[in-house]
Amino acid sequence: MGQEDEILGKAYDSKLMKRLLSYVKPYKKYVVLAIFLNIIVAALGPVRPYLTMIAIDDYIAAKDYEGLLMISAILVASLILQAIIQYVLTYYTQYMGQKIIYDLRIKIFSHVQKLALKYFDKTPIGRIVTRVTNDVEALDDLFSSGIVMVFSDVFIIFWIFIFMFIMDWDLSLVTLSVLPVLIYATFRFRKKVRDAYRDVRFHLARLNSYMQEHITGMNVVQTFTKEQEELEQFNGINSDHRTAHIHSVFYYAIFFPTVELLSSIAIALIIWYGGGEVVSGFMTVGVLFAFIQYTEMFFRPIRDLSEKYNIMQTAMASSERIFKLLDNDTRVQNPENPEVLQDVKGEIEFKNVWFAYNPGDYVLKDISFKIKPGETVAIVGATGAGKTSIINLFTRFYDIEKGGIFIDGQNIKDVDKHELRKHISTVLQDVFLFSGTIKSNINLDNDKITDEMAVEAAKTVGAHKFISELPHQYDEEVKEKGATLSVGQKQLISFARALAYNPQILILDEATSSIDTETETLIQHAIEKLLVGRTSIVIAHRLSTIQNADKIIVMHKGEIREVGTHQELLAEKGIYYKLYQLQYKDQEMTIKG
Amino acid sequence: MNSLSALNKYFVRYKKELAAGVLFILLSNSSQVFIPLLMRDSIDSLKENVNYSEIIKYALMIVGTAAFSGYFRFLIRMKMNVVSRKIEYDLRTDFWAHIQKLPLRYFQNNSIGNIMAHATNDINAIRMYVGPAVMYSIDTSTKFIFILAMILMISPSLTLFSLLPLPFLSYMVFRLSKRIHQKFTFIQEKFSELTTFAQESFSGIRVIKSYVREAKQIDDFKKLSDEYLARNMDKIKIQALFMPILFLITGVSVIVVIWYGGSLVINGVLTIGEILAFTAYLSLLIFPVIALGWVMNLVQQSSASMKRLNRILDEPYEINDSKDTKYSKNTVSGTIVFKNVSFKYKENLPDVLKNINLEIPKGSTVAFVGHTGVGKSSLINLIPRFYDVTEGQILIDGFDVKEIPLSVLRRNIGLVQQETFLFSDTLRNNILYGLNAENDSVVKKAAEIARLDKDVESFPNGYETILGERGITLSGGQKQRSCLARALAIDPKILILDDSFSAVDTHTEEEILVKLREFMKGRTSIIISHRISTVKDADRIFVLDEGIVVEQGNHEELVANGKIYADLHYRQLLEEELKELS
Numbered sequence A: 001m002g003q004e005d006e007i008l009g010k011a012y013d014s015k016l017m018k019r020l021l022s023y024v025k026p027y028k029k030y031v032v033l034a035i036f037l038n039i040i041v042a043a044l045g046p047v048r049p050y051l052t053m054i055a056i057d058d059y060i061a062a063k064d065y066e067g068l069l070m071i072s073a074i075l076v077a078s079l080i081l082q083a084i085i086q087y088v089l090t091y092y093t094q095y096m097g098q099k100i101i102y103d104l105r106i107k108i109f110s111h112v113q114k115l116a117l118k119y120f121d122k123t124p125i126g127r128i129v130t131r132v133t134n135d136v137e138a139l140d141d142l143f144s145s146g147i148v149m150v151f152s153d154v155f156i157i158f159w160i161f162i163f164m165f166i167m168d169w170d171l172s173l174v175t176l177s178v179l180p181v182l183i184y185a186t187f188r189f190r191k192k193v194r195d196a197y198r199d200v201r202f203h204l205a206r207l208n209s210y211m212q213e214h215i216t217g218m219n220v221v222q223t224f225t226k227e228q229e230e231l232e233q234f235n236g237i238n239s240d241h242r243t244a245h246i247h248s249v250f251y252y253a254i255f256f257p258t259v260e261l262l263s264s265i266a267i268a269l270i271i272w273y274g275g276g277e278v279v280s281g282f283m284t285v286g287v288l289f290a291f292i293q294y295t296e297m298f299f300r301p302i303r304d305l306s307e308k309y310n311i312m313q314t315a316m317a318s319s320e321r322i323f324k325l326l327d328n329d330t331r332v333q334n335p336e337n338p339e340v341l342q343d344v345k346g347e348i349e350f351k352n353v354w355f356a357y358n359p360g361d362y363v364l365k366d367i368s369f370k371i372k373p374g375e376t377v378a379i380v381g382a383t384g385a386g387k388t389s390i391i392n393l394f395t396r397f398y399d400i401e402k403g404g405i406f407i408d409g410q411n412i413k414d415v416d417k418h419e420l421r422k423h424i425s426t427v428l429q430d431v432f433l434f435s436g437t438i439k440s441n442i443n444l445d446n447d448k449i450t451d452e453m454a455v456e457a458a459k460t461v462g463a464h465k466f467i468s469e470l471p472h473q474y475d476e477e478v479k480e481k482g483a484t485l486s487v488g489q490k491q492l493i494s495f496a497r498a499l500a501y502n503p504q505i506l507i508l509d510e511a512t513s514s515i516d517t518e519t520e521t522l523i524q525h526a527i528e529k530l531l532v533g534r535t536s537i538v539i540a541h542r543l544s545t546i547q548n549a550d551k552i553i554v555m556h557k558g559e560i561r562e563v564g565t566h567q568e569l570l571a572e573k574g575i576y577y578k579l580y581q582l583q584y585k586d587q588e589m590t591i592k593g
Numbered sequence B: 001m002n003s004l005s006a007l008n009k010y011f012v013r014y015k016k017e018l019a020a021g022v023l024f025i026l027l028s029n030s031s032q033v034f035i036p037l038l039m040r041d042s043i044d045s046l047k048e049n050v051n052y053s054e055i056i057k058y059a060l061m062i063v064g065t066a067a068f069s070g071y072f073r074f075l076i077r078m079k080m081n082v083v084s085r086k087i088e089y090d091l092r093t094d095f096w097a098h099i100q101k102l103p104l105r106y107f108q109n110n111s112i113g114n115i116m117a118h119a120t121n122d123i124n125a126i127r128m129y130v131g132p133a134v135m136y137s138i139d140t141s142t143k144f145i146f147i148l149a150m151i152l153m154i155s156p157s158l159t160l161f162s163l164l165p166l167p168f169l170s171y172m173v174f175r176l177s178k179r180i181h182q183k184f185t186f187i188q189e190k191f192s193e194l195t196t197f198a199q200e201s202f203s204g205i206r207v208i209k210s211y212v213r214e215a216k217q218i219d220d221f222k223k224l225s226d227e228y229l230a231r232n233m234d235k236i237k238i239q240a241l242f243m244p245i246l247f248l249i250t251g252v253s254v255i256v257v258i259w260y261g262g263s264l265v266i267n268g269v270l271t272i273g274e275i276l277a278f279t280a281y282l283s284l285l286i287f288p289v290i291a292l293g294w295v296m297n298l299v300q301q302s303s304a305s306m307k308r309l310n311r312i313l314d315e316p317y318e319i320n321d322s323k324d325t326k327y328s329k330n331t332v333s334g335t336i337v338f339k340n341v342s343f344k345y346k347e348n349l350p351d352v353l354k355n356i357n358l359e360i361p362k363g364s365t366v367a368f369v370g371h372t373g374v375g376k377s378s379l380i381n382l383i384p385r386f387y388d389v390t391e392g393q394i395l396i397d398g399f400d401v402k403e404i405p406l407s408v409l410r411r412n413i414g415l416v417q418q419e420t421f422l423f424s425d426t427l428r429n430n431i432l433y434g435l436n437a438e439n440d441s442v443v444k445k446a447a448e449i450a451r452l453d454k455d456v457e458s459f460p461n462g463y464e465t466i467l468g469e470r471g472i473t474l475s476g477g478q479k480q481r482s483c484l485a486r487a488l489a490i491d492p493k494i495l496i497l498d499d500s501f502s503a504v505d506t507h508t509e510e511e512i513l514v515k516l517r518e519f520m521k522g523r524t525s526i527i528i529s530h531r532i533s534t535v536k537d538a539d540r541i542f543v544l545d546e547g548i549v550v551e552q553g554n555h556e557e558l559v560a561n562g563k564i565y566a567d568l569h570y571r572q573l574l575e576e577e578l579k580e581l582s
């Protein structure tokens, strides 16, 4: 995870806030209810010291037992009322917060599912995952406690001030004289803690991504006996993380005692000034009593302000990252009014296609070829020649720079890309298995693919044998990335998946590169029947894999160099001929000799 | 709770700091309890006709005492919290040192997300124990004793009545936070499911898009989110009770003081100042009492976390140096012998390798071929001891591999795994990974043999190109060749290539093999491949079938033998050659 995750900007950004609030809109009535309850509940706390004053001055001083009992009863009643309202308030605001982030989470996930592969090429998966998980969670604090708590704190302070000034104007001013110091201390602290906190987050992210990557590649670490060096590197990051925390300890250690000291100073002030007033008869003991209680009451919200500030800041930073992702429009655009793809016959044509992953850096140059319906076409060429890229274009994983790609004469740009993909099955070069079962990996939880179809597909690719030897057969658990299967077995499953979808067009990108030749020949014979009337594109390095192709396209450095049948290409004595020589000349000699 | 005793060694390590911390707690608390008394005296002094300086004296004494107590509070945090961070660090270091030594088996059976959860959440929970939990329990108990002594002195009966609700409070906090924690664990489980799901959906995006499964994926994600929401609301229902109950009970305590204490004042038993002191003591007590319930929970949670962590820390290394290790063996020359080797992955799974016997002489090149899933990768993983044999022995230079120091063994084996993995670092650092040294000539040489130099020329940043996660921005063949270069760079005595050319075209492969032949002079090499063209020049070829070596010999012998290998050979010939032959 890069720096991007660590930038903490402003605590309040009106543009971001406006946009965030647009997600609150559906829950407007909760907000109204929350604010209303807040105003009431905020008064119930501060009213109690006031009642205490009455108890002391009017009843205790007058030795009125009954009055004391009555006022105590009122105190209890206010307490119970406050508790009930508080419960309702907390419940509903939290509920609202949860609903909002739920909406947002699904929105982000759906958005990411629709982004083009270009985005995934450049963005670490861990970072995208963070957007739908931790970043969204950070907003929960804002919606369910942040906003509402700020309201309630403001109301509470407001009520405290009202009561204080009603009781005694002078003493209020004296008491509140510590306020500027408190606010100053809080803001200093906030700033320091923010910096320290940013440091902590930064090192934590480093620590996590280090661990994530090295757990994934632990076998490489062990192969090269790098444990000692890696441990040292880990400790470096770990100790940076510790140091960052220890820095923040200092600020907390100094802040909280300072606040306590300030509150004692406020009390001392009350006693000093109020004491004098009481002695001279301008003030009652009850007022003094109430003031001391108020001091404690208003110190808390102000002290917690720094925490709320952090919540706001984290939320702003998270929402900024989230909105940036939502605004990311790296899409392969679907046409507004897609042409209908009817009855695909499987004619494929590339017309002067140019393509680059990074602008200007052409990986495919002026590619033109035509595949007739039902044909099997092979693409061969050196590694990095651009074979995989060609099929990435045909399934519209990427859009081309120049030229056109046609299916049955229709430009693929004019048809719905999902419709297009539904007619094509691709066995990707990089095998990917999901955690789940063997069956769920073949049918990808598609109800349209029955168990029989899945088994049939597994049989066709020769995977049935090893699957039926597993303890739970098709329901055998598949671990993350298929860790307990051999590489060839994984490839067979991914091949079976392609066949189970029963496509009009089949694309095999090195689909049998890790599979032995006997199994491969069996597959070839088995799918021969299947392929009648269907178009297929085969990429392979082993020439025996592609010998039956109707046409072979030879790629070199992003260009098409030769096209023809096996015989024609051999006669041409070009690149294909050389490849052929390399693979076979020695073998022929041993046989003939 | 005894799982936490595993932490004792860390506490001992910092005993000086901890002792100082305890001393500071005592100093801070013993001074703090005097503040309410000062408040009482000052209020009560107002009754008589005091002179003004008396009041000022009280005010100053309050501030002075608070400053004294606050100073030690500062020191407490500085000591205790720093120690907790240090212990967290030590714990994490030990955790990682341990994880690195766990066998491959462990990583195949536990998901990355799961291991990460231990490294983050569990260690965090344990830190909460060594930090706040320990600090608060000492703080709370001493404070409680001091305050109790004080308020008993003021009025035993008022003490009794006003403290009556507090045990109830502690109990409620304990119960509630226990329930909340349970719910929280449920939430965490769902959350990690949600995370794993998102992770897989994004890593497998190519498959999802190919088969147009986006809608299904979103649907499943919605379902998970629904459950997550429901579990959260479950927690909120209880959690929302927390604060109201808290101030309800503490509020009742204070009201008892005012009502009952008030009537004692009316009777002339107590003074107003004493009531004030009492309420001040109560508010000093309230937090510790809450903390008590909370701390009890922290202890429970962290002991659960510690139990989970201990389970990892107790996970045996399986593959490690032992008392039989002969440390005098510090070089490897490269003769490999398999003696009656059998192997299975788990007790209840069938044998993958059955009674394998073979010999690979030093300096020779051998190859393994065989059908998919026949056990080739399993076999070569036994040599550098990624797994240990179930039965039999593997000998290198006449030593059982279990007797060779693990680091000597692995340092001399260049293994290119069948599945590539590259770090998200520069290409140069990836090639140099096993070497621990900057060395340009090694990078160049390794890249040249792996024929990576051609590709690197076309990269704008050359060897400084930063690879994407797992090398995502390289083509399949480029990834494989980078891994090959990385293995060559350590100058191994034994080189093992597990199907390392499957994504490389035959032309490039041929170039690499020619250069490798030069490099491999005097070294032992083992090659696995499905291509005859790759293995045909090996000194000896072993054919595996169902975990047994069924054929061995050189290319000509095996072709003449007319069995599996010959069959493989003919299948890879093109049809016209076959026609020519007949």
Ligand SMILES: Nc1ncnc2c1ncn2[C@@H]1O[C@H](COP(=O)(O)OP(=O)(O)OP(=O)(O)O)[C@@H](O)[C@H]1O
Binding pocket: A121, A357, A358, A363, A381, A382, A383, A384, A385, A386, A387, A388, A389, A390, A429, B472, B473, B474, B475, B476, B477, B478, B503, B504, B505
């Ligand atoms: N996602 C990507 N972003 C940037 N460059 C890429 C990306 N994928 C591939 N490339 C580059 O484009 C070129 C062509 O790659 P491609 O995968 O099409 O080759 P290929 O012919 O399929 O090779 P191989 O046989 O090794 O699989 C390579 O130089 C590769 O490094």
Ligand SMILES: Nc1ncnc2c1ncn2[C@@H]1O[C@H](COP(=O)(O)OP(=O)(O)OP(=O)(O)O)[C@@H](O)[C@H]1O
Binding pocket: A466, A483, A484, A485, A486, A487, A488, A489, A514, A515, A516, B108, B345, B352, B370, B371, B372, B373, B374, B375, B376, B377, B378, B379, B418
């Ligand atoms: N970690 C594991 N746990 C359990 N079974 C495993 C594990 N790894 C592999 N297997 C099983 O052991 C058998 C042999 O696998 P291995 O990877 O050795 O095959 P292979 O000959 O290398 O195949 P391929 O040609 O496909 O690479 C397979 O049936 C496989 O499913």
Ligand SMILES: [Mg+2]
Binding pocket: A486, A487, A488, B376, B377, B378, B418, B498
């Ligand atoms: Mg294998």
